[in-house]
Amino acid sequence: MHARSVRRGGLVDRLMRLRALIALAVLVVVFSSLSPEFLTTGNLSILVKHVAVNAILAIGMTFVILSGGIDLSVGSIAGLCGMVAGHLLSRGLTVESQGVTVYFDVWLVVATALLAGMLLGGINGWLVARLRVAPFIATLGMLYVARGAAMLMSGGATFPNLSGSAEFGNTGFPWLGAGLLLGMPVPVWLMVGLAVVGTFVASRTPFGREVYAIGGNERAALLAGVAVPQVKLAVYVISGFCAGLVGLIIASQLGASHPATGETFELNAIAAVVLGGTSLMGGRGTIGGTLIGAFVIGVLADGLVLLGVSEFWQMVIKGLVIVLAVVLDQFQKRST
Amino acid sequence: MKQTQREGGRRTGRTFSAGAVAGILALTVLTAACGTGGGEGGSSTGPRRIAVITPSHDNPFFKAEADAASARARELGYEVIVSSHDDDANRQDQLIDVAISRGVSAIILDNAGADASIAAVAKARDNNIPSILIDREINATGVAAAQIVSNNYQGATLAAEEFVRLMGETGAYVELVGRESDTNAGIRSRGFHDVIDKFPGLTLAGRQSANWDQREAFQKMETLIQANRNLKGVIAGNDTMALGAMAALKAAGLGHVIVVGFDGSPDAIASIKAGEIKATVLQPAAYIARLAVDQAHQLMTTGSTGQPEKQSIDCELVTPANADAFGVFARK
Numbered sequence A: 001m002h003a004r005s006v007r008r009g010g011l012v013d014r015l016m017r018l019r020a021l022i023a024l025a026v027l028v029v030v031f032s033s034l035s036p037e038f039l040t041t042g043n044l045s046i047l048v049k050h051v052a053v054n055a056i057l058a059i060g061m062t063f064v065i066l067s068g069g070i071d072l073s074v075g076s077i078a079g080l081c082g083m084v085a086g087h088l089l090s091r092g093l094t095v096e097s098q099g100v101t102v103y104f105d106v107w108l109v110v111a112t113a114l115l116a117g118m119l120l121g122g123i124n125g126w127l128v129a130r131l132r133v134a135p136f137i138a139t140l141g142m143l144y145v146a147r148g149a150a151m152l153m154s155g156g157a158t159f160p161n162l163s164g165s166a167e168f169g170n171t172g173f174p175w176l177g178a179g180l181l182l183g184m185p186v187p188v189w190l191m192v193g194l195a196v197v198g199t200f201v202a203s204r205t206p207f208g209r210e211v212y213a214i215g216g217n218e219r220a221a222l223l224a225g226v227a228v229p230q231v232k233l234a235v236y237v238i239s240g241f242c243a244g245l246v247g248l249i250i251a252s253q254l255g256a257s258h259p260a261t262g263e264t265f266e267l268n269a270i271a272a273v274v275l276g277g278t279s280l281m282g283g284r285g286t287i288g289g290t291l292i293g294a295f296v297i298g299v300l301a302d303g304l305v306l307l308g309v310s311e312f313w314q315m316v317i318k319g320l321v322i323v324l325a326v327v328l329d330q331f332q333k334r335s336t
Numbered sequence B: 001m002k003q004t005q006r007e008g009g010r011r012t013g014r015t016f017s018a019g020a021v022a023g024i025l026a027l028t029v030l031t032a033a034c035g036t037g038g039g040e041g042g043s044s045t046g047p048r049r050i051a052v053i054t055p056s057h058d059n060p061f062f063k064a065e066a067d068a069a070s071a072r073a074r075e076l077g078y079e080v081i082v083s084s085h086d087d088d089a090n091r092q093d094q095l096i097d098v099a100i101s102r103g104v105s106a107i108i109l110d111n112a113g114a115d116a117s118i119a120a121v122a123k124a125r126d127n128n129i130p131s132i133l134i135d136r137e138i139n140a141t142g143v144a145a146a147q148i149v150s151n152n153y154q155g156a157t158l159a160a161e162e163f164v165r166l167m168g169e170t171g172a173y174v175e176l177v178g179r180e181s182d183t184n185a186g187i188r189s190r191g192f193h194d195v196i197d198k199f200p201g202l203t204l205a206g207r208q209s210a211n212w213d214q215r216e217a218f219q220k221m222e223t224l225i226q227a228n229r230n231l232k233g234v235i236a237g238n239d240t241m242a243l244g245a246m247a248a249l250k251a252a253g254l255g256h257v258i259v260v261g262f263d264g265s266p267d268a269i270a271s272i273k274a275g276e277i278k279a280t281v282l283q284p285a286a287y288i289a290r291l292a293v294d295q296a297h298q299l300m301t302t303g304s305t306g307q308p309e310k311q312s313i314d315c316e317l318v319t320p321a322n323a324d325a326f327g328v329f330a331r332k
Helices: A002-034 A041-066 A074-089 A106-129 A135-154 A176-179 A186-206 A206-216 A218-221 A229-254 A265-275 A285-307 A310-336 B002-043 B062-073 B088-101 B118-126 B152-168 B183-196 B216-229 B240-251 B266-273 B285-302
Strands: A093-095 A100-102 B048-053 B079-084 B106-109 B131-134 B146-150 B172-177 B202-209 B234-235 B258-259 B278-282 B311-315 B317-320
Touching: A002 A285, A002 A310, A041 A074, A041 A186, A041 A206, A041 A218, A041 A229, A041 A265, A041 A285, A041 B216, A074 A106, A074 A135, A074 B002, A135 B002, A135 B216, A176 A186, A176 B152, A176 B234, A186 A206, A186 A229, A186 A285, A206 B152, A218 A229, A229 B079, A229 B240, A265 A310, A265 B048, A265 B106, A265 B266, A285 A310, A285 B216, A310 B183, A310 B266, B002 B266, B048 B062, B048 B088, B062 B079, B062 B285, B088 B106, B118 B131, B131 B285, B131 B311, B146 B152, B146 B285, B152 B183, B152 B234, B152 B258, B152 B317, B172 B183, B172 B216, B172 B240, B202 B216, B216 B240, B234 B240, B240 B258, B240 B266, B266 B278, B285 B311
Parallel strands: B048 B079, B048 B106, B106 B131, B131 B146, B146 B311, B172 B202, B172 B234, B234 B258
Antiparallel strands: A093 A100, B278 B317
């Protein structure tokens, strides 16, 4: 089964990637000819940093979509995890019974927020895998619950000044979103790291093959002995983890966490996945394709800003590009 | 394997549906109980009610507005129903239906659209419930009992005059505009340009909408910086965008760039005190909300608000020199 999926998928995948790559190349040529600033190292570095946020979400989303599911809750989970971090950094954790407030180290804050994201993803996965709730419904519910919870954490207010204080020993949070490592922004490293690990997991591990198998034909996968519920649970946990990471990056970049952060992020992530050639029906697609899809969306957004195109036209153009990509996808499927 | 799986699935299904039925029953009972409670309260013997309907409280501006109105109404002995329409005219319409059915005496409304809100406000009027509009006007007169708004145009010229002074009347600047479908975004931008465009030394290097949003302003500012390394100033249609732009400028080592906002939010005032944002104009939202409740009360007791329908309240400039004098959308 493995050999067959590689042989058949190999050719199709290459075409898919080529199609998204062509779109990306066209956009880069158009923008660099219209704006002299587009191809400067400064702008490209900013651009990659902007892409990172959507790409990280989209990598998690790819696993979910490959398994035949969908995760509408990633934007809300990102918002909630940002708020968890914001609360722990600016207000600490108050233990009522002891009457003390504990301030965590930054790494512990980050770990807690990521765990929260994985937990929420786990709830999604549990609803889908065990209670057989349709993924669209389960994660739609989570979209509202997590957003409401984020609002409740602060009564709707923003947690400002997340740089921490030396007094509580929790400084250093801004590094995650705004810091540089070997001259490259930290979020970009995170995106690259996740893309490498994600590609390896999807294409080289039994787990990855099981995800494809479930998305391709769940019943056949079950009969072949795949532990379907566990694998499904895992993909939503991965998506929750990625969402939590994005929430942390945004809070860190802005130095503030706002409970409405991440609204409509799920749609951008799904768009990146689809642009990258992953089938919404599951079972077909790659992490590499998703990464290119995220770049197409990012280049479009930043390029149009550089050209001074109005917000309304930006939306129209983005929508057209997404639909065009899927139309091409349909043609390719018919021809193969 | 297959057998167990199906068995397990079926069992879970049954337990789940039993739970769901119980849950729905409990909810029905609860709702019924609330309904009865509401009906009794709405009768002439119960306390009189005021409904306060605003956009989402995730924006501190609207929260301050709702809090100030509720506090004043409770002081005057009213029961208060607070709700949020999230800038959705349809949701607003439903909330006004709820207010009518619960027999409120007046509605304090920060509306969800100048044209889309007219019918809903008229519906309340036809049920003999006066609406006092705050913060945003509607494109109709004689429908609301009063429309009290802060003078966005005056505030924008105030911000622009301070911006021109800080810029020393020369240099390249960027303008961040609010949501372009929002009337106030246009009014503020017009106020900015009516002042700034008189100075030929000031050149507009970029103009983008960041939809009132901090993260969007951050990202767009990062991109705009690339095209304009010699940028001297940024004027933003609200404070959240100004804060987003400031964060991007600081990250790019351009913390010296002059940033001016609009609204007077607590976060912006804190930033001014920290020497980052240079100025903002404060909309007296809390004051306007209290004023609206007072006029509603007067209307109910004397039959008139004692004021013209359209009232506009001036904004105030906040700078490092006077930042300490301001609290949450009001002077301390």
